[in-house]
Amino acid sequence: MSDLTSDLALHGGISFNRIGAMILRYWYLLLSSWPRLLELAYWPVLQVITWGFLQSYLAQNANFFARAGGTLIGAVILWDILFRGQLGFSISFLEEMWARNLGNLMMSPLKPIEFLIALMAMSLIRLAIGVIPMVGLALFLFHFNFFGLGLPLIAFFCNLIFTSWAVGIFVSGLVLRHGLGAESIVWTLMFALMPLACVYYPVHVLPLWLQYVSWSLPPTYVFEGMRALLIDHVFRADLMLSALVINAALLVACFAAFLALLRSARRHGSLLGGGE
Amino acid sequence: MNVIDQVSHSVPPADATVPAAIEVAHLTKVYKQTLAVDDISFAIARGSTTGLLGGNGAGKTTTIAMIMGLVLPTAGRVRVLGHEMPREAARVLGRMNFESPYVDMPTRLTVRQNLTIFGRLYAVEHLRDRIAQLADDLDLNDFIDRANGKLSAGQKTRVALAKALINQPELLLLDEPTASLDPDTADWVREHLANYRKAHQATILLASHNMLEVERMCDRVIIMKRGRIVDDDSPDGIMARYNRATLEEVFLDVARGRGRDGAS
Numbered sequence: 001m002s003d004l005t006s007d008l009a010l011h012g013g014i015s016f017n018r019i020g021a022m023i024l025r026y027w028y029l030l031l032s033s034w035p036r037l038l039e040l041a042y043w044p045v046l047q048v049i050t051w052g053f054l055q056s057y058l059a060q061n062a063n064f065f066a067r068a069g070g071t072l073i074g075a076v077i078l079w080d081i082l083f084r085g086q087l088g089f090s091i092s093f094l095e096e097m098w099a100r101n102l103g104n105l106m107m108s109p110l111k112p113i114e115f116l117i118a119l120m121a122m123s124l125i126r127l128a129i130g131v132i133p134m135v136g137l138a139l140f141l142f143h144f145n146f147f148g149l150g151l152p153l154i155a156f157f158c159n160l161i162f163t164s165w166a167v168g169i170f171v172s173g174l175v176l177r178h179g180l181g182a183e184s185i186v187w188t189l190m191f192a193l194m195p196l197a198c199v200y201y202p203v204h205v206l207p208l209w210l211q212y213v214s215w216s217l218p219p220t221y222v223f224e225g226m227r228a229l230l231i232d233h234v235f236r237a238d239l240m241l242s243a244l245v246i247n248a249a250l251l252v253a254c255f256a257a258f259l260a261l262l263r264s265a266r267r268h269g270s271l272l273g274g275g276e
Numbered sequence: 277m278n279v280i281d282q283v284s285h286s287v288p289p290a291d292a293t294v295p296a297a298i299e300v301a302h303l304t305k306v307y308k309q310t311l312a313v314d315d316i317s318f319a320i321a322r323g324s325t326t327g328l329l330g331g332n333g334a335g336k337t338t339t340i341a342m343i344m345g346l347v348l349p350t351a352g353r354v355r356v357l358g359h360e361m362p363r364e365a366a367r368v369l370g371r372m373n374f375e376s377p378y379v380d381m382p383t384r385l386t387v388r389q390n391l392t393i394f395g396r397l398y399a400v401e402h403l404r405d406r407i408a409q410l411a412d413d414l415d416l417n418d419f420i421d422r423a424n425g426k427l428s429a430g431q432k433t434r435v436a437l438a439k440a441l442i443n444q445p446e447l448l449l450l451d452e453p454t455a456s457l458d459p460d461t462a463d464w465v466r467e468h469l470a471n472y473r474k475a476h477q478a479t480i481l482l483a484s485h486n487m488l489e490v491e492r493m494c495d496r497v498i499i500m501k502r503g504r505i506v507d508d509d510s511p512d513g514i515m516a517r518y519n520r521a522t523l524e525e526v527f528l529d530v531a532r533g534r535g536r537d538g539a540s
Contacts, residue, residue: 021396025382028393032384032423093383103379105437107344108397109370266348268360269307272341272378 022118044134085164088126115181162247297479303352314503327490330500336483376451383425398443450482487524
């Protein structure tokens, strides 16, 4: 219990000044390089163009897709919220590893929970820079109004961003413990969820045993909810509630894993080097 | 009796009513099969400058990292400014700071941006004035708005020192503070540290390979070899005991396993 208290460093509470300092640090970094800013929007824009044209082609040639207008392009945008949310979190963390700055931060009064909150805020900022042009392009080129999803969009967004933070916290812990040798996990772990989260197809397509695995992932509920909204014009609040409950458990588990990995990194001296 | 009190060294103990700046008791660190630090104990008085000497792999950096809380000991305990580390780190981290070749400042940010961020992390009051003062003291004004990655090694060291002093720490931990500096800049850094210590009654613990630096700056020297403390005294006391004129000669005696009289 005392180990947990010291890792959380709850003494003195959370400082918004320190969280603000870390957000400012990443903001300075973003502004210091226009290619970094451009890259944030580059891949989302390419995604929406590719999948948007595919959706248009299918809609002209298949009755189902004509009826289910927007499911593909909607799925692409929601997937990008999930994926870019995690990347936005993890890349800000990796910046500290690349800069060999983690020792400075760990030796400062910054607490792990404040560090993670700053990374969450940065994931939202980076996501906004990437996804807003994507949403604008979907409206302009393919007449798909993402915001036309209405209030359910808030539930979709919150559930996806919570999952992305949980995954971000976990992989950051892995990199903390194992150094930059574990960096590839940051870029690839979310793709392992893609086939199971049923981004582009309904859950019933999967074999029955795999459906159980799929329903254990919060994004599955979001993508099923989106299809229910676009195809049947029904908002499934029950799905969103289930996703929220699983997300809460996932966030707690990933935060606990992060603290355990941080402790292990201190035990193994990984915070001194941070290299491979 | 406190285990710290049992540690014997010939340097006069600090005022018993004031807890030592650093108290280390039976500190041990094992990495897999490697014994990096082997049951060491010492206490460092407030307001003193202590040098941690030893060859590569002697355990200096691991010892400092355990004092900072970056590495967890396998056994033993560390108290810093009267608080147990790392359990009470949150109470003490704002009152100490460090500089080490194992960490860098973010390279894409300017010197001013870096100091602003660290100043805010350490809750420094009147931060603009403090940065201006450090820029004057450490001669940073010519490059304060340049990216850290575009600075020379000497300029980077001065910036790292500015970061280490931003919160006017009571305790300063320095790992090779003048490594890779030319003699003139190194001398300038040493003088600045000595002035800072005098002005703020600060405690400095430094690990170094530079014997002249340790001789000039330190009231006390702890010599480590293979994770153990092999000697602990004032520089003059150690040189007299080994019958040597410089600490460098003492260092070579220790490194090559010669006895205190210089004989093998």
